[in-house]
Amino acid sequence: MGVAMLFACVFVPCFAVQASVRCEPEQKRLAWSNRPVAVFDGPDSLPRIFACNQQAQIAGIETGITKARAAECQEIVLRKRDPKQEHAAQAALIDCASAFSPRVESTAQGIVTLDIDGTERIFGPVPKLLRLLAEHASRIGLEVNVAAASNPDTALIGAKGFTGTTVIAAGNDANAIAQLPVDVLPLSQAQAEVLDSWGIRKCRELALLPPVPLTERLGQAGLHLQRLVRGEVIRTLVPVDPPLKFQESLEFEDSVEDMESLVFVLNRLLEQISARLVSRSLATDELRLTLGLEIHEDCDVKSNLRQKRSEMFERTLKLPVSMQDTKVLLRLLQLDLAHHGPGAPVKRVTIEARPAIRRFSQGGLFAPLAPEPEKLEVTLARIRGVVGEADEHGRGRVGSPEVLDSHKADEFRMTAFTTEEIKAGPWQDCRNGSITMSMFRPLLAAHVRCQAGKPVHISFAEVSSLIICVAGPWSTSGNWWKQDEAWRREEWDIAIQLSNGVGLYRIFRDLRQNAWFVEGLYD
Amino acid sequence: MSSLASIRAQVEERLSGRVTAPFTARVPIQQPVLATGIPAIDAIMGGVPCGEITEIVGARWCSAGRKRLQSQLLSVATKDQFCALVDATDSFDPKSARAAGVDLRRLLWIRCSGQGMKAMEQAFKSADLLLQGSGGFGLLTLDLAGISEGFVRKVPLSTWFRFRAVVEKLSAPLVVLTPYPVVGTCCGLTVNLSGAKIRWSDPTTGGPAHARLAMGLDFDVQVGARRSFKKPSQSIRSFSAERQWA
Numbered sequence: 188m189g190v191a192m193l194f195a196c197v198f199v200p201c202f203a204v205q206a207s208v209r210c211e212p213e214q215k216r217l218a219w220s221n222r223p224v225a226v227f228d229g230p231d232s233l234p235r236i237f238a239c240n241q242q243a244q245i246a247g248i249e250t251g252i253t254k255a256r257a258a259e260c261q262e263i264v265l266r267k268r269d270p271k272q273e274h275a276a277q278a279a280l281i282d283c284a285s286a287f288s289p290r291v292e293s294t295a296q297g298i299v300t301l302d303i304d305g306t307e308r309i310f311g312p313v314p315k316l317l318r319l320l321a322e323h324a325s326r327i328g329l330e331v332n333v334a335a336a337s338n339p340d341t342a343l344i345g346a347k348g349f350t351g352t353t354v355i356a357a358g359n360d361a362n363a364i365a366q367l368p369v370d371v372l373p374l375s376q377a378q379a380e381v382l383d384s385w386g387i388r389k390c391r392e393l394a395l396l397p398p399v400p401l402t403e404r405l406g407q408a409g410l411h412l413q414r415l416v417r418g419e420v421i422r423t424l425v426p427v428d429p430p431l432k433f434q435e436s437l438e439f440e441d442s443v444e445d446m447e448s449l450v451f452v453l454n455r456l457l458e459q460i461s462a463r464l465v466s467r468s469l470a471t472d473e474l475r476l477t478l479g480l481e482i483h484e485d486c487d488v489k490s491n492l493r494q495k496r497s498e499m500f501e502r503t504l505k506l507p508v509s510m511q512d513t514k515v516l517l518r519l520l521q522l523d524l525a526h527h528g529p530g531a532p533v534k535r536v537t538i539e540a541r542p543a544i545r546r547f548s549q550g551g552l553f554a555p556l557a558p559e560p561e562k563l564e565v566t567l568a569r570i571r572g573v574v575g576e577a578d579e580h581g582r583g584r585v586g587s588p589e590v591l592d593s594h595k596a597d598e599f600r601m602t603a604f605t606t607e608e609i610k611a612g613p614w615q616d617c618r619n620g621s622i623t624m625s626m627f628r629p630l631l632a633a634h635v636r637c638q639a640g641k642p643v644h645i646s647f648a649e650v651s652s653l654i655i656c657v658a659g660p661w662s663t664s665g666n667w668w669k670q671d672e673a674w675r676r677e678e679w680d681i682a683i684q685l686s687n688g689v690g691l692y693r694i695f696r697d698l699r700q701n702a703w704f705v706e707g708l709y710d
Numbered sequence: 711m712s713s714l715a716s717i718r719a720q721v722e723e724r725l726s727g728r729v730t731a732p733f734t735a736r737v738p739i740q741q742p743v744l745a746t747g748i749p750a751i752d753a754i755m756g757g758v759p760c761g762e763i764t765e766i767v768g769a770r771w772c773s774a775g776r777k778r779l780q781s782q783l784l785s786v787a788t789k790d791q792f793c794a795l796v797d798a799t800d801s802f803d804p805k806s807a808r809a810a811g812v813d814l815r816r817l818l819w820i821r822c823s824g825q826g827m828k829a830m831e832q833a834f835k836s837a838d839l840l841l842q843g844s845g846g847f848g849l850l851t852l853d854l855a856g857i858s859e860g861f862v863r864k865v866p867l868s869t870w871f872r873f874r875a876v877v878e879k880l881s882a883p884l885v886v887l888t889p890y891p892v893v894g895t896c897c898g899l900t901v902n903l904s905g906a907k908i909r910w911s912d913p914t915t916g917g918p919a920h921a922r923l924a925m926g927l928d929f930d931v932q933v934g935a936r937r938s939f940k941k942p943s944q945s946i947r948s949f950s951a952e953r954q955w956a
Contacts, residue, residue, distance in 0.1 A: 556846055556847075556848060557846050558845060558846030558847060559846065562843060566843030569843070570820055570835075570840070573832050573835045573839070574820060575823050584821045585821070586818070586819065587814055587815055587817055587819065588814050590814070597805070604818045606846075620950065620951055621806065621953075622806065622926065622927060622951040623777040623803065624806045625776075625802075626801050626802070627801065628800045628801070641919055658923055660919075687769040688905060688906060689772060691773045691906070691908050691927065710768075710776055
């Protein structure tokens with residue numbers, strides 16, 4: 188019977204454990220996959236096990252036991268619970284589901300339900316869609332169970348009860364989940380004890396109980412449980428629309444001092460962020476890296492305790508074009524950290540990516556030849572490492588110049604160089620064959636001898652010569668209303684005869700300092 | 711006539727398999743060039759050859775026209791392409807370049823810091839990264855014009871060989887501004903600039919200085935060598951630069 192499936196549910200078993208290890212480097216995750224892993228929480232004086240995986244359960248670890256007792260188990264991996272990681276994992280799960288449907292409900296921690304009605308034309312039959320969902324979740328570091336059914340609650344019970352992907356046909360809800368244990372239902376402690384005392388172990392047994400006596404003993408909640416296992420509950424999906432925040436973090440057990448280890452973690456975090464961005468068909472144009480540092484300070488030798496101080500180290504990478512390639516982003520972060528290292532052991536890493544619309548470019552016959560933006564950005568980051576970030580005036584050393592509307596000479600700023608299609612700018616009065624100047628930055632201090640108010644001889648750098656012709660002066664001034672930025676000068680154009688030619692220079696006298704400078708050479 | 715035809719046929723028969731067409735005139739390969747837009751220079755060489763190194767030589771402290779030629783090339787290239795300028799002495803003037811027609815939004819300007827050898831090292835490292843890292847530029851310029859001759863002479867020839875090998879794979883010209891010819895045999899074209907003549911509004915030295923203006927400059931240009939052609943042109947021509955208000 189071909190009946191359309193309407194809802195799919197994604198369930199993450201041992202969510203707290205999976206959220207805790209998903210950002211670890213691939214090798215570590217593989218090594219831990221067959222080992223007991225437990226997450227502990229609570230006060231530092233008496234931490235207790237909050238959650239554990241199946242291997243840990245087999246090894247005898249239970250939730251609620253103390254960390255010290257759990258540590259007696261050989262090969263166990265103990266992780267501290269981090270609510271931030273759980274929040275990020277849930278956000279990643281929602282992003283994953285959003286790649287398949289616009290209507291996604293964040294049902295609970297580690298559970299999302301999505302409306303898949305009408306998605307067959309895009310993703311193919313339901314079993315294929317469920318497989319794709321599971322694969323996508325695996326890419327963001329979560330191993331999930333997925334089930335599809337005609338109502339959200341049956342899909343949830345199916346996802347909790349069956350491993351892998353499960354399709355429950357409409358009208359067959361009760362039969363499909365009949366053999367599942369009642370533990371898959373949202374039971375309270377009291378309800379679980381009552382059902383256990385009645386000898387009700389499976390959903391089928393609960394479904395067959397007479398409704399009226401059940402209601403008399405367990406109330407409306409008991410009737411609701413029975414309707415759940417019969418597949419009779421119909422509820423409306425409540426889609427979520429969380430703010431787009433792409434942030435991943437990881438805290439080290441022992442602080443990391445070398446760059447190589449840090450890069451492993453950065454790569455993993457960026458992979459997670461990139462996968463989430465891809466799910467949302469987005470890219471990023473700004474990366475914010477926050478490193479929690481562990482700084483040891485000198486202390487009194489008589490004191491046994493060594494003082495520790497934690498500080499935050501932040502770097503922001505502004506990208507001229509939006510991108511989502513992990514390799515490029517990692518390379519840019521590496522290059523940035525190589526020149527602006529944290530300078531202290533790193534205890535915690537957080538990366539946040541600002542979402543931006545993906546860049547769509549279509550090659551055209553008449554489009555100008557341009558460098559590939561991702562490659563170019565890496566190249567420019569390397570070049571910045573060679574020539575420096577900015578000059579003494581704060582102007583960038585790599586980029587495109589933009590002339591400022593000012594009477595002051597040599598006023599410009601540097602903007603990010605992009606290869607985006609350039610729209611026609613404001614009209615500029617330009618003329619072919621216009622004279623061009625070669626500037627001296629910093630300005631060359633000159634010694635000028637004057638006669639009758641006119642320069643007659645000049646010495647600067649390696650040059651010392653009589654002035655053969657002079658034009659000027661032209662007085663200019665500006666910013667007189669600002670004490671620090673005020674300028675007043677007297678400009679001259681001078682020609683000097685050198686051994687191998689003539690030089691036409693722009694010189695000026697700074698009237699505030701009463702000093703001569705050579706500004707540039709007409710070349 | 712018939713004997714000539716038979717001799718030709720015999721020669722062709724003998725050379726068949728070794729020489730494809732012994733009597734067919736060989737058409738020289740037309741190498742693409744980037745026109746400078748300066749008639750005096752384009753008339754001699756058509757422009758700067760793409761995929762080769764062009765060296766523009768002019769004395770360091772003199773007005774020789776190097777920046778004028780650089781701006782002219784950039785203004786032509788930035789009309790429809792992206793360009794890169796590695797500036798060893800941070801001497802590029804955006805204001806006058808914009809006035810000369812350079813589209814600054816399409817120009818990647820790398821401003822090296824430091825002086826002398828340090829600046830030159832930065833310039834060569836940057837140029838190397840740019841050449842190796844990303845193609846797609848219509849013109850690459852390495853400005854060493856403000857570096858002293860002694861430092862420029864110290865650049866090993868192997869550097870230029872490496873640059874030539876990379877540039878040959880690109881479809882863009884690499885233009886190097888130097889105070890002294892240093893690229894040597896790796897250079898596809900050498901342009902020697904010299905002899906600026908200043909045109910004053912009032913040529914007499916006795917007139918008032920404040921009423922005088924430098925109206926323009928006239929430069930001499932000479933093509934020193936060109937690898938692509940057998941006979942390098944040695945004629946000296948001139949081009950000029952005008953004050954924008956002139």
